[in-house]
Amino acid sequence: MSVENLSKDLERVSTETMADIVELRLREFFKKKSFKPGDALPKEMELVVALGVSRNVVREALSRLRMLGMIETRKKRGMILARPDVLGTFERVLDPLIIDDHILQDLFELRLVLEMGLADLIFLRKTDKNIAELEKIALDETHDGEKRFRVKNEIAFHGKLYEITGNNTLKRFQVMLMPVFGYVTTLEKDKEYQTGKVDHLDLVNILKNGTKEDFKAGMYAHLKPHFDSLTKK
């Protein structure tokens, strides 16, 4: 019998620790009881008794949930369910150095997808004020050849585009993906840096006078060097 077949019949021995289990149980418990943010949760010792584990284990699980922002604890007052910061947890693990290369590539593509998809929101929420600020950024750009300046320009300009969408979560997402983007582009530093046919000022002018479709085409042209680096897989 081959190993593959064996592992289908023999379930893997659980390596879960008590803390893992308790963490899961607490999650299920909160959901089952349909606790809402602000609701008071049971005391530590009540959980200890109910779950039949040591306070140590319960505290490890609670510590995890606290890290995620799912619960808040105050001395004496006990614990309450809180609203987790969905992106905050993401930031914690988004270190290019410890993420798998395939995932990094995926995230790189994700960024491109986002930028291409922004157009509709941008056109919905752009204002003369917004565009003026964007134009200022484009005009202020240093045309020094040094890479770090180019990167700085890119961040400022594209960051502003995200801002115009009025979607703060999207904006934070972009900030988080920046290091990934920077990392991946440095990986291909041997290649000659090619800017797209359309630069930032061109995009501003399209925003002013052009149509949404013009903008989408312009953005693609601007990002074309990056799209060209993608493979069919």
Added chain:
Amino acid sequence: MSVENLSKDLERVSTETMADIVELRLREFFKKKSFKPGDALPKEMELVVALGVSRNVVREALSRLRMLGMIETRKKRGMILARPDVLGTFERVLDPLIIDDHILQDLFELRLVLEMGLADLIFLRKTDKNIAELEKIALDETHDGEKRFRVKNEIAFHGKLYEITGNNTLKRFQVMLMPVFGYVTTLEKDKEYQTGKVDHLDLVNILKNGTKEDFKAGMYAHLKPHFDSLTKK
């Protein structure tokens, strides 16, 4: 002196626990020492001594990092740095019931942005086989009026679109955002459900014969009811 001014001058007393601090310190330590996945980390007791805190505190911090997949621990062998599952941590907190309404709205828009931005990747990586599978899904759709069938169709079809991009992270992202999407759409259930002018089969045909621009226009038309629900803010 107003409270606002006061809080600018008087720094808020830190409510951080030792576990919070140790967690941060460990993060910095790993980065500073530029540990790579697979590298062995110091023993618990060594950390206890170095940090000058109880083993309890160290274990709470380690438990958090273990939850994120940043470290793995084996008895006797000690701990090693691991590759965290970037999306896994996201999933943990993405419960529509405990997320703030504004964030939900942001995520809803994020989903629209993603769908609109997929076109370039789809056209890069679509194959006859892919399109045939997509067409099958579109053809199999039950045209029952019931909402749950419509939702099922939507998930299957759009999920397949993500799949065609060949970007697994993107695909997982979509799966994670599904509940959010479902939740937000049910919020507007009082409205008459309007399907876009372009349906799934239309999109398939565009994929077969049309241009990328046709597809983008088609996708927008398909999602138009959702876009119409957006406000200028």
Added chain:
DNA sequence: AAAGTTATTATGTAGTACATATTAATAATG
């Protein structure tokens, strides 16, 4: 030299003890 046994080691779990902050209850004071 190979196989079996024992010792060692690092993590996992349990339990006790006490510090500390915050609320609740009580007493003191005008």
Added chain:
DNA sequence: CATTATTAATATGTACTACATAATAACTTT
């Protein structure tokens, strides 16, 4: 009587000890 001080009670935060357990290393035995 109302308000302030004081005290008590309580739940979390931290420290420490003890032992279980699994994986490895060291050591015997044949």
